[in-house]
Amino acid sequence: MALIVDVVSIFPGMFSPVLGFGMTGRALAKSVVELHITDLRAHTTDKHRSTDDTPYGGGSGMVMLIEPLTRALSAIEAVRGRGHRMLMSPAGRPLTQSRVRELSRFPHLVLLCGRYEGVDDRILDYIDEEVSLGDFVLSGGELPAMVVIDAIARLLPGVLHNENSCEDESFQNGLLEYPQYTRPADFEGRAVPSVLLSGNHEQIRRWRRQMSLLRTWQRRPELLQQMELSAEDRGLLAATTGRIA
Structure with missing residues (x-):
């Protein structure tokens, strides 16, 4: 309907x-x-x-x-x-x-x-x-x-080509979205993070979560204050910032 x-x-x-x-x-x-x-x-x-x-x-x-x-x-x-x-x-x-x-x-x-x-x-x-x-x-x-x-x-069924794509977007899970890259792998000396080229899906997942946490901490820290972070989240954030939200 x-x-x-x-x-x-x-x-x-x-x-x-x-x-x-x-x-x-x-x-x-x-x-x-x-x-x-x-x-x-x-x-x-x-x-x-x-x-x-x-x-x-x-x-x-x-x-x-x-x-x-x-x-x-x-x-x-x-x-x-x-x-x-x-x-x-x-x-x-x-x-x-x-x-x-x-x-x-x-x-x-x-x-x-x-x-x-x-x-x-x-x-x-x-x-x-x-x-x-x-x-x-x-x-x-x-x-x-x-x-x-x-x-x-864009949230309604049948509108997006990939209906899973909205799940990782900014604010969907309370965080800003992680950085995205596409070809070329190196542009004027600016290389895509090597983890994204590794093919290791678990490492990629952890990197993306870490970057979402970091970007939110840098740009919209009030959003982190509204979230209940997991132990993994706190570890990922601490590893990047030296601080635990």
Whole structure:
């Protein structure tokens, strides 16, 4: 059964030029993902097709109106069911790989794309969660929505050529991914680590685990603090850094 994804946006034309390529393009072509884009302006009632207005209390910018958004949600629910409703917002819960895996198990997702200074806060009574890509602000929720769709689609069965390849990726097991190399074995004096050419699968496994631990320790040490390291992990890390996490 396909994952149904509904998106509500004032710029519906932004999605197909991006999502038609790569893994998401494959997911759509193979009907692993069923994507529906709703033009929010189709759910306005005034002649200007307004989706925003000035904020109560004054201030700069415009705020998205709640009425067109709730009408769009009701229209989607009438046709395809309620779905799990998500507002793309910098105030939301930061997206993580573990949350992406959880979202990939939902049968139906509904993504709301905010714009302007934000959305009338009463929308929180009509959604299930807010999602953020990080501590920065974009001009709208369309790009975050595409990121969410891309991150989820590649985890679905039949999308990746090698479905085991995502198991070693960064954040999949709480660590950053180990370094990767391909031909040539020597490039301008920079040689591929000899262990990778050895053919010894156990040594390669230990080296990759050690490099994942080291890279995480160097770049994202807070991730190690959230993990319960095995005795082997502690030994591998100590052998490289002289310290035990």
